[in-house]
Amino acid sequence: MFYYLFTWLHKAFSLPGAGVFQYISFRAAMAVIASLLISMVLGKRIINFIRNKQIGETVRDLGLAGEKQKAGTPTMGGLIILAAIIIPTLLFAKLHNVYIILMLVSTIWLGLLGFLDDYIKVFKKNKEGLQGRFKIIGQIGIGLIVGTTLYFNSEVTIKERVVSNASQDWAIGQEVSKEQQMLKIPKYQAAATKCLKTTIPFLKHNEFDYNSLISWVCNDCSKWGWIIFIPIVIIIVTAVSNGANLTDGMDGLATGTSAIIGTTLGILAYVSGNTVFADYLNIMYIPNSGELVVFIAAFVGACIGFLWYNSYPAQVFMGDTGSLALGGIIAVFAIAIRKELLIPILCGVFLVENLSVVLQVFVFKIRKRKHGLDYAKTHRLFLMAPLHHHYHKTGLHESKIVSRFWIVGIMLAVLTIVTLKLR
Secondary structure: OHHHHHHHHHHHHOOOOHHHHHOHHHHHHHHHHHHHHHHHHHHHHHHHHHHHOOOEOOOOOOOOOOOHHHOOOEOOOHHHHHHHHHHHHHHHOOOOOHHHHHHHHHHHHHHHHHHHHHHHHHOOOOOOOOOHHHHHHHHHHHHHHHHHHHHHOOOOOEEOEEOOHHHHHHHOOOOOOHHHHHOOOOEEOOOOEOOOEEEOOOOOOOEEEOOHHHHOOOOOHHHHOHHHHHHHHHHHHHHHHHHHHHHOOOOOHHHHHHHHHHHHHHHHHHHHOOHHHHHHHOOOEOOOHHHHHHHHHHHHHHHHHHHHHHOOOOOOOOHHHHHHHHHHHHHHHHHHOOOHHHHHHHOHHHHHHHHHHHHHHHHHHHHHHHHOHHHHHHOOOOOOOOHHHHHHHOOOOHHHHHHHHHHHHHHHHHHHHHOOOOO
């Protein structure tokens, strides 16, 4: 909104300073500041409103230290995060950008899905909340929208790398001057192209085309690439969204981890949307994706601002309203900048939390079948799943577990960025 206003003021009246809104870096910085202020100032009012309405967390007795003290803590605080993401994005981003529209739709969609779950738990007094199959249907729905948009929308393109004439001469052994040698730099095509290429980490020629998964069937089958691409998008969105939801079990754990992941995604989006950095790092250039930096800046600011109230001991819980949205945003964002194959590394904390639950159930069923129910109950793989509760059961304090998970998250984020050059 401000982008359009100040662009008009700059062009119509040459207003001093108005042109600064053309810069993504400036608008991203303003989005961070705005999201921090919204989450901290508006957050307090929302918490008081929730507390006055007696919208508190119902805590089951799981035998964990400090769990009983959390009973009655205001929940549905994800509304703070959603407001702190959406409002700055509307103020500072280019709203006609297809990627921004897609991120806003995903945020609102998954936020409403999580809100419905929290509403059933809190107001309908149903501890199970929204039935699992309806959650999955909702996640499949947004995955379908995202996959369809990214495949069929004409504005979702990349620019292929080409080699300059000087570089071609060099390659075939012709003599070139030092000045020409200096021009041996990969360039990008003038025209953007539609394709389903994505980035593969750790490989030198690090681009993979989803169309190749079906093009072998027949000569003309590459046009049916969406049959492969869209289901993959649905699986990624569902998995990461549920991973964030499972991670949200300790004060500040999901929020801090998401902030770390969001910062990394912001760096990846910036270099992918900038021809100079994309050229230097030998990665695909994605036109118009740089605008996503403004959105992810608001996302990071919202997470950090929410930590003001969500850090131990938490004054508010985000509930599924926040956790489902956080995971979904991360997944959609990674797919949009074609870095989804980095998710297992970058979102390693979410992945391990997911796997710990799956392995716990799998091992329990195997041992129950072989040795009986009593043996299976006393010989679980983890003391409790998800994984953070396992460490809690061992006697570690909640804040120490959260801090160590953050450290692991930072290490994974650094490794993710390093993959840009480590091939």
